[in-house]
Amino acid sequence: MVGPHDKRQHMQEIAMSGSSQNSKVTALSSASGSGPDWPERWKTLEHGIRVGRYVDEDFAQLEYDKLWSKVWQAAARVDEIPAVNDFTTYEIGDQSVFLVRSDADTIKAYHNVCPHRGTALTEGAGTFDHGNIICPFHGWRWDTEGANHYILAREEFKNGELCAADVALKELQCEVYAGFVFINFDSDPQPFDEFIAPVRELCDDLNIGEMRHYWWKSIPVDSNWKVAQEAFFEGYHVPATHPQLETAAADFIYGEKIEGEFEEYNHHNVAYDTFDNGHGRFYAGKASNYQGNVKRFAINKDPVDAMADRLQLLVDGMDAQVLQADVDLLRTLKGNIPEDSNLGAEYVRVLYADAAEKERPMPKLTPEILSMWGGMIFIFPNLLILPQAGNAMIYRVRPHPEDVNRSTFEIYSTRTLPAAAPRERAVVEVVDNPDDPDQVYLIPRQDLGNLKRIQKGLHSRSIRQVWLASYNEKIILGMHQEMDTYLQAE
Ligand code: FES
Ligand SMILES: [Fe+2]
Numbered sequence: 024m025v026g027p028h029d030k031r032q033h034m035q036e037i038a039m040s041g042s043s044q045n046s047k048v049t050a051l052s053s054a055s056g057s058g059p060d061w062p063e064r065w066k067t068l069e070h071g072i073r074v075g076r077y078v079d080e081d082f083a084q085l086e087y088d089k090l091w092s093k094v095w096q097a098a099a100r101v102d103e104i105p106a107v108n109d110f111t112t113y114e115i116g117d118q119s120v121f122l123v124r125s126d127a128d129t130i131k132a133y134h135n136v137c138p139h140r141g142t143a144l145t146e147g148a149g150t151f152d153h154g155n156i157i158c159p160f161h162g163w164r165w166d167t168e169g170a171n172h173y174i175l176a177r178e179e180f181k182n183g184e185l186c187a188a189d190v191a192l193k194e195l196q197c198e199v200y201a202g203f204v205f206i207n208f209d210s211d212p213q214p215f216d217e218f219i220a221p222v223r224e225l226c227d228d229l230n231i232g233e234m235r236h237y238w239w240k241s242i243p244v245d246s247n248w249k250v251a252q253e254a255f256f257e258g259y260h261v262p263a264t265h266p267q268l269e270t271a272a273a274d275f276i277y278g279e280k281i282e283g284e285f286e287e288y289n290h291h292n293v294a295y296d297t298f299d300n301g302h303g304r305f306y307a308g309k310a311s312n313y314q315g316n317v318k319r320f321a322i323n324k325d326p327v328d329a330m331a332d333r334l335q336l337l338v339d340g341m342d343a344q345v346l347q348a349d350v351d352l353l354r355t356l357k358g359n360i361p362e363d364s365n366l367g368a369e370y371v372r373v374l375y376a377d378a379a380e381k382e383r384p385m386p387k388l389t390p391e392i393l394s395m396w397g398g399m400i401f402i403f404p405n406l407l408i409l410p411q412a413g414n415a416m417i418y419r420v421r422p423h424p425e426d427v428n429r430s431t432f433e434i435y436s437t438r439t440l441p442a443a444a445p446r447e448r449a450v451v452e453v454v455d456n457p458d459d460p461d462q463v464y465l466i467p468r469q470d471l472g473n474l475k476r477i478q479k480g481l482h483s484r485s486i487r488q489v490w491l492a493s494y495n496e497k498i499i500l501g502m503h504q505e506m507d508t509y510l511q512a513e
Pocket of ligand 1: 137158161162
């Protein structure tokens, strides 16, 4: 069988071996979903995406059959199961898995099914008392290594000759990395190290593995899962969707101030990269505030006030990525910027001094990592990490098991903890109304508020494709191209 990555390598070989322009075009277009047998409605185009990928039930089924069944996916954060025998359940489509901490350093993943008559062994999260996993139907029992220890009237099964393998729990491949538990349903998947390699250094240097939950919400949304996550792949939407964060550009867009001096919106400074395996990132490029470039905050305002007021919008609008304690530290700098320094550098200095005092892990202090503050790392196919100074907001998006027009959007606000802080278990808060200001903060509410309208529009008979900006929206295209290597594999 040709796996998705074998296939892509094959495509690359074709592209590299071909000396004529034509053979390259053939290989590339085939790799991006334009092969002759691939339905027109599902094509990934050079400048856009056909809408069938977002609205067709058959396409969603193909994703379950060929993507979710083969790809590494984040099933949990480690702080969902901090103590030995803690478990949590992960669902994708009609498949259910449970994860259990079998000892202090080991997490195991099992298919959530009793080998007797198929009962799902767990729901939600909890702790297996004394490490006993007990089926609620007839009481068969296993340990956290998956070995069976009890069957009522065992002699009645298979003439009394059931062997251990007949009744052991079925284990899945499982890797703990960056504070996530990644699983794979494929028994012979792409090696995890190879899968994660393009983003490993970024995640390591940002200390994502040390992030612990501050809060975690699960939000039902009325759009395809890809529509939901693609809303967070670019800064291009910021002026129209979050006008409070980009007032000059928003005034221009909404006609409040069409005359005047609108030149560049801040998010023009965002840089985008796509990586192998479908991963990607955006980041501040040369424009990071934390490297001294804070001029744009300083119009008619004390620079500390200007920067702090802007960051306060993020605290009030998300309570993630930038936290109140960070802004409070920033405000202590008012009138205290030495001649030979600058605001960005001083802010970084006080953040790190405070963290050192509390013995709190922080990101590596390099220009590249500073440029990631306020940026995003995308781990294919559905995980987004938005880091800052020892904090990160994390999104995970999953399709609805039955409805291509719905999905589940999770937000984790995480931060590294002082050495002395207690390690508590992460518990999800399930939101019932994504429009409720008491349940969802302003900034994600503005983003999620677009999704229903996008999904509705994608059903219009008048639209065949969406258009993608070649630079600002390149992470979206990279994601779909990688999806095609899975979906089109034999
Ligand atoms: S179905 Fe689980 S013990 Fe019978
Ligand atoms: Fe947004």
